[in-house]
Amino acid sequence: MTHRLPLLTTADGWDDYALLDSGQGRKLERYAEQTVIRPEPQAIWQPALADEIWQAADAWFEGTDDSASRWGFNGSPAQAWPMTYADVTFEARFTPFRHLGVFVEQAAQWDWFRPLIEARTAAGRPVRILNLFAYTGIASLIAARAGAEVTHLDASKKAITWANQNQARAGLADAPIRWIADDAVKFLKREVKRGRTYDGVLLDPPKYGRGTKGEVWQLYEGLPELLHLATRVLSADALFLVATVYAIRMSSTSLHHGLAEALDTRAGVLESGEMGVRDQVGRTLVSAIFARWQAG
Numbered sequence: 001m002t003h004r005l006p007l008l009t010t011a012d013g014w015d016d017y018a019l020l021d022s023g024q025g026r027k028l029e030r031y032a033e034q035t036v037i038r039p040e041p042q043a044i045w046q047p048a049l050a051d052e053i054w055q056a057a058d059a060w061f062e063g064t065d066d067s068a069s070r071w072g073f074n075g076s077p078a079q080a081w082p083m084t085y086a087d088v089t090f091e092a093r094f095t096p097f098r099h100l101g102v103f104v105e106q107a108a109q110w111d112w113f114r115p116l117i118e119a120r121t122a123a124g125r126p127v128r129i130l131n132l133f134a135y136t137g138i139a140s141l142i143a144a145r146a147g148a149e150v151t152h153l154d155a156s157k158k159a160i161t162w163a164n165q166n167q168a169r170a171g172l173a174d175a176p177i178r179w180i181a182d183d184a185v186k187f188l189k190r191e192v193k194r195g196r197t198y199d200g201v202l203l204d205p206p207k208y209g210r211g212t213k214g215e216v217w218q219l220y221e222g223l224p225e226l227l228h229l230a231t232r233v234l235s236a237d238a239l240f241l242v243a244t245v246y247a248i249r250m251s252s253t254s255l256h257h258g259l260a261e262a263l264d265t266r267a268g269v270l271e272s273g274e275m276g277v278r279d280q281v282g283r284t285l286v287s288a289i290f291a292r293w294q295a296g
Contacts (some may be wrong), residue, residue, distance in 0.1 A: 001266070002296070005256050007273030009108035010284060016083045017104050021054070021278040023047035027285060031092050031100055032083045034058045038098055040285060048281045058236050061098040071098075082169065085110070088141045090166040101136045101162065105275040105287055106204075109242050110142045112292065113200060116239045120199070121147030130198040130233065132184045137163030137177075143200070144175040151198070153180045153187055155209065183215050185222065188229035197235040203227075203243040219247050223255075227262040234266075242292040244275065252289035259291045268296040 011017075020035065021028040022043040029036050037060035047054065058077040062070040071094050080093035085107060092100045117127050127148040131140045136159060140152040144167075154160055160179050162254060181188065184205070189198075205226060209217045224243075230241060243259055256272035263270065272291035276284045 001127070001263070002269045003256070003260070004269065004271035005250055005273060006203055007271055008284065009105075009112075009273065009275050009290070011107035011275075012278065013107055013111060014085060014104060016085065019277045021047050021281075022047040022279045022283060022285055026054075027279075028054055028057060031102075032081055034077055034092075035082060036060065036100070042285055042287075045283065048279075055237070060096065066146065069274065084269070085138070086145075088138065088145055088170045088172075089175050090136065090138055090141065091162070095097045101193075103288075105248075105277050106139065106244065106277060108242065109202075109290065109292070110139060113202075113240055113242060114142055114146045115276050116294065117143060117146035117148045117200065120239065121216055127200065127239070128198045129200045129202065130230075131202040132188075132230070133203065133209075134163065135159050135204070137166050137167075139204075140177055140201055141166060141172055141175075143202075144172050144177055145170070148200070149176040149178075151178045151180065153182055153184060155181065155183055157181045179253075183213070185217070185226060185229065186215075188226070188233060191233050192229060197233050198238070199235050200239045201230045201234060201241045205242070205245065207242075207247040218235055219245065220250070223261075224258060227259055231259075231262040231264070231266070238295055240292065240294050244288050244290045246288045248286070248289065250289065255289055255291040259293065263293055264265065266293070266295070269294050 016032045018030045023046045035057045037057045055241040059073050075086050083092045121129050129143045129148045129150045134152045134154045140150045143150050207219045250270045270293045273292050274286040275288040276286035278284045
């Protein structure tokens with residue numbers, strides 16, 4: 001296997017998103033027509049734009065506690081609105097956890113796996129994708145738009161409802177997407193027993209989570225098993241596996257070697273690094289790490 005590390009990917013292909021500025025522990029972003037301020041501890045530099053530009057933001061999240069709903073607003077901006085990436089439209093909205101339903105740095109991964117799916121489907125071969133911890137479903141919709149049959153799994157029924165709405169908004173109501181509310185590890189174990197396989201697997205596990213029946217999952221304890229199970233459901237001629245992690249305390253090098261061990265004797269290219277977004281003065285805010293394997 002060929003190893004490439006570390007890399008830095010940045011999400012540069014957005015028309016509907018821009019990191020306008022960052023600094024003093026905050027970031028100023030544009031989501032379509034809405035400008036928002038959110039906490040960003042890694043922005044240890046000074047903002048480049050004038051205070052008046054920051055003060056004109058439509059919304060801001062006060063404090064750093066993700067469990068508290070602390071959005072403040074200038075006037076009465078829309079609480080939900082459409083956004084588009086490439087040819088997929090979805091809904092962004094203010095949530096109690098400072099997120100807006102899309103993690104923009106993931107676009108670098110969408111741009112990476114989409115042509116792999118398109119090349120195989122163009123050759124008349126079906127592609128089956130498994131998206132675990134799939135949240136609001138944008139990666140599922142990107143894969144479906146590329147021609148794949150997608151299994152979308154998340155433990156949150158609310159997230160799946162949101163993803164269903166995004167499917168309709170994207171004009172993909174007839175796309176072959178299977179929506180499942182389940183615990184990812186339990187589901188993978190059942191798939192291994194069934195002998196069911198996939199040509200691509202997407203993993204975006206949380207630092208901490210609960211399954212549909214309250215099962216507790218911790219990233220550092222549970223990730224090795226998750227990676228091994230995910231590689232066991234890869235088909236014999238699988239295309240790829242992508243794992244992304246937002247627990248920055250874990251290094252991309254650790255994730256790289258953990259996935260390398262799980263892949264065992266599979267040939268191909270394994271690369272890893274950091275995922276981020278550049279602001280308009282060229283500074284990159286890194287928010288996640290990744291490791292991804294492509295068959296070869």
